[in-house]
Amino acid sequence: MSIFQKTMSMSIFHMQRWSPRVVWVSLLLLAFAAIVIITTTLHHSHVFLGLHNFDVPVLAGSWSSSSETSWASSKTSQGVIHKHFRGNTNDNYIGRVNRNVDEPRKNALAKERKRDERVPSAVVRGQQPTTPSKGPQMTMQPRPWSPLPALWDTQTPIGHDRNDRCDWRQIRTHLPAPHTNTWLCLRPYSDLVTNAVRRNGEWGDCHRLPLLHDAAKRSFFPPKQKQSSVAVNGAAVRAPVPPLQAGAGAPEQQQHLLPYMEIGVNIGSCYVPMTQKTDIEFALGFEPSPKNLFYTSSSLVRVFQDADKDNKRFQLQQMSGNLNKLPLGSRQQLQLKTNSTTLRERIRLAPVALGETNTDLTLFSEPGNAGNSVLGKPVHANLVEGKVPVVRLDDYFRAGGDVAALVPSISASKSGETKVPPASLLPRHQQDLLDVYNGKKKFGVLKMDAQGFETKIFRGAKHLLKIQAFKFIHFELATEWLRGQGTSAEEFLKLLEDAGYQICGYRKVANLVERLRGRNVVETHLAYAGRDDAGGCRIGA
Missing domain, CATH: 1.20.5 (Single alpha-helices involved in coiled-coils or other helix-helix interfaces)
Structure with missing residues (x-):
């Protein structure tokens, strides 16, 4: 064996x-x-x-040597997250395949990665430069520039950016009912403002605006006094006291409602909560960037859809007789958000820029910080977005928002000029603007963040400043951006001082200018008209 x-x-x-x-x-x-x-x-x-020349499936995506970029999308509760397979790792199959690709192919992929992951070297908006996330970076071919309507119709999103996708996030708001959180459409790629909202749940100065709005209401419309006791024949008798008259310069407005205005809406991190959660009459916003307009309008469309759902729920509860059985908080929430029509009437979103002349200017933006949209001159922004219409604020109100009457044409593309569509303004909207221009209506709060264009905006708004159409002006002073536009903080503050506005915390304008001169800083300040009897400076300073 x-x-x-x-x-x-x-x-x-x-x-x-x-x-x-x-x-x-x-x-x-x-x-x-x-x-x-x-x-x-x-x-x-x-x-x-040599079978790497064919498409080889990897996890949820695929990679092909014949395409420069390939994507895999995985849906989460927060939205769509894009994962980029570029063959830049050494431990996976893609890395081993990529090492067999010829050298020119490797160099092309390396250049593309470097272009997507570049970071601006300059200090961005007074904050420390942030390194981009090591995750995916979206790339796309720029679309041809197209003109925008003079006023958003509130029906479908306006503008565009890359693949026109949203990373939906709930942001915190320090406001009461109807609820504490609201949905906001964020960029699905790395950006300074978007990253801050993702990280902190809000944008820095937004929490002050509702408080300033309430302070403006208290200033214009003081609360009524209670009944007091008077002596009649030696006996105390309760007698009503006439209500206090409205404050000095109070507008002729019904129901004690004040409008809100924002110059430089960006992605709507402040504008959207103000339109949804405060008792403003309407919100007038200016934002010329089509990229930013896409995210703002997308957020508002979702607000309208949620309001329609609440309206149906409210009607069902009312028909069934169960409305009074609901808890008080739920009942107030349903009553405050009854339908989207009321919310739509509040929205006045104008896709135009403001300046000292009626013209069209080139809009620049900064890679990694789309919020740094600069007009006319590339101050820390070298990416050309296109031509946008620029109007004087005084002329905009005097014309009832008819931008086409002010700027007949803009350079829409290299092929030629395209007429600006006529303003889709309702008669009520036009009358509101005319009432403000004539001093019959005033804004409670004006928030402006114009990347150094603030002085030129106020040069074109001297009439509105003279009649003090804004109770509070919440603004930023960025000295380097102001100098880049050929102006200065001193000139900007003098425009406010000549119009009778006061700056919180500073008795003399020269003190503030001396404090800012020669420094690359961005500081937020508050200007107020008349007396600050409602304590707005304690909120905004």
Whole structure:
């Protein structure tokens, strides 16, 4: 008997003594080892036989050497997250395949990665430069510039950016009912403002604006006094006291409602909550960037859709007679958000820029900080977005918002000029603007963030400043951006001082200018008209 036969007979003899469970476990281990060996052999045969020229599925996506970029999307509760497979790792199959690609192909991929991940070297908006996330970076071919309507119709999103996708996030708001959180459409790629909202749940100065709005209401419309006791024939009698008259310069407005205005809406991190959660009459916003307009309008469309759902729920509860059985908080929430019509009437979003002349200017933006949209001159922004219409604020109100009457044409593309569509303004909207221009209506709060264009905006708004159409002006002073536009903080503050506005915390304008001169800083300040009897400076300073 040979040695092999002896060994096999001994193995069979021992296996007969094993339990069935041990035998099955051994067979499973042998099968698993065989599968691993076969898979490894086929895997290396693909690489060495040159099969990497075909599409090879990897996880949820695919990679192909014939395409520069490939994507895999995984849906989460927050939105759509894009994962980019570029073959830049050494431990996965893609990395091994990519090493077989020729050198020109490698260089092209490396240049593309470097272009997507570049970071602006200059200090951005007074904050420390942030390194981009090491995650995916979206790329796309720029679309041709197209003109925008003079006023958003509130029906469908306006503007565009890359793939026109939203990363939906709930942002915190320090406001009361109807609810504490609201949805905001954020950029699905790395950006300074978007990253801050993702990280903190809000944008820095937004929480002050509702408080300033309430302070303006208290200043214009003081609360009524309670009844007091008067002596009649020696006996105390309760007698009503006439209500206080409205504050000095109070507008002729019904229901004690004040409008809100924002210059430089950006992605709507302040504008959207103000339109949804405060009792403003309407919100007039100016934003010339089509990229920013897409995210702002998308957020508002979702607000309208949620309001329609609440309206149906409210009607069902009212018809069933269960409305009074709901808790007080839920009942107030339903009553405050009854339909989207009321919310739509509040929205006045104008896709135009403001300046000292009626013209059209080139809009620049900064890679990694789309909020740094600069007009006319590339101050820390070298990416050309296109031509946008620029109007004087005084003329905009005097014309009732008819931008086409002010700027007849803009350079829409290289092929020629395109007429600006006529303003889709309702008669009520036009009358509101005319009432403000004539001093019959005033804004409670004006928030402006114009990247150094503030002085030129106020040069074109001297009439509105003279009649003090804004109770509070919440603004930023960025000295380097102001100097880049050929103006200064001193000139900007003098425009406010000549119009009778006061700056919170500073008795003399020169003190503030001296504090800012020669420094690359961005500071937020508050100007107020008349007396600050409502304590607005304690909120905004």
